[in-house]
Amino acid sequence: MSTTLVEEAWALAFGTLPLEDGLAMREGSAWRLMPGNDPGRYAGLLSVADIDAFLRSDAARTPRVSMADGGRKGSAAVPVEDYIEEGGDRVDLPALFACHDAGASLVISQFHELHPPLARFCRGLEKAFLHAVQANIYLTPPGAQGFRVHFDTHDVLVLQVSGRKSWRVWDAIPYPAPTRHTPWSNAFAPEGEPHELVMAPGDALYLPRGVLHEAMVQAGEEPSLHITVGFLEPGLGEMLRNAIAELEAEEPALRAAMPTWRLAEPRGMEAVQARLSAALAALGRPGLADRMAVAALDRLARDRMALPARSLHTPPPGPEDRLRLSETMHHSLVPLPGGGASLRWYGGVEKVTEAELAWLVALEEGATAAELGEGALAFCRRLAAAGLLERA
Secondary structure, eight states: OOOOHHHHHHHHHHTTOOHHHHHHHHTSOOOEEEOOSOTTTTTTTOOHHHHHHHHTSTTOBTTTEEEEOTTSSSOSBOOGGGTBOTTSSBBOHHHHHHHHHTTOEEEETTGGGTOHHHHHHHHHHHHHHSSEEEEEEEEEOTTOOSSOSBOOSSEEEEEEEESOEEEEEOSOOSSSSOOTTSOOTTOOOOOSOOEEEEEOTTOEEEEOTTOOEEEEOOTTSOOEEEEEEEEEOOOHHHHHHHHHHHHTTTOHHHHOOOOGGGTTSTTHHHHHHHHHHHHHHHHTOTTHHHHHHHHHHHHHHHHSOOOOSOOTTOOOOOTTOEEEEOSSSOEEEEEOTTSSEEEEETTEEEEEOHHHHHHHHHHHHOEEHHHHOTTHHHHHHHHHHTTOEEEO
16 A cells, blocks of 8 residues: 555654654654664655755755854854855855865755755645645765754754764753744853764754754764754744734724823723723634634645646546545645535635535545546546646
């Protein structure tokens, strides 16, 4: 039996770790090293040859390409003018090679947007976690360090592709659950003794957001290539801000004025508290959690690359073609109170009838239009044209 896209990506990322254990790990704050037993485990995802080919394309531009050198004074970021063509944003390849030879790490951000094996891998993890996943690339020369001690503002999974890298990881988290709005400014010093470990090809390291860490390649080692998988789940604060912006049009309590003219009065703060209580009560209305959940799923479908399950000239399916819902095209089905559901995907939102909903449920596992019944062939052809169906 063939593996699904989720199973394929999960096995690469987490090995034999059960799905439920992986979800529990994401809900905690403990880092975890997962040694591999296959040095070629990530060879199909990325290689130095893939990076060389990319650097020789017109897509090699800033800010996607950057460089970092932990040996620099001040910021580790290498000034872009040191490796970019004058007056532009395209990589000056000889200059970039010179920076790399001198000890700067090459960083390629969101390489999954350009490299199909990484795009497929990230899409599998997105299907598992139902939030965006990205892949950044780090190639560090011997005896060098990219970034000094820092924490990330989202959970990451480091996949060691080739070479070896020495890591120091601290247990103490100085600022719990940081977000992209959290300033770094070198304000957080490590506490306690670090754990020292060496990652070899095939190893994976999970680092929750806020965990302080640093890494370097020892002198005399081969260059180190690793993928940093970023888990970009939406934060509750961010989702609430978005929800409040929408609810303001519906809830008078959220549009109420702050009575600043009462602040100088003895009971002025009581007036503020009364209006604040009314606004908070409006946020407690039934259905807000459902609304936020749907918004999170819509965000995933809207913000990520479509990756439709068709090519330029894929023929329409016939009545006996076995079809299934695309594994690479994000979509969700939200039941509607009066029956049926809303099909929400990259192309928008559309209502499906109860009969069409039953067809979609059957297509999760795979079915032919003939098996589904009258009217199903036109429905399947419409979904296939949009890239939502693939041949099973």
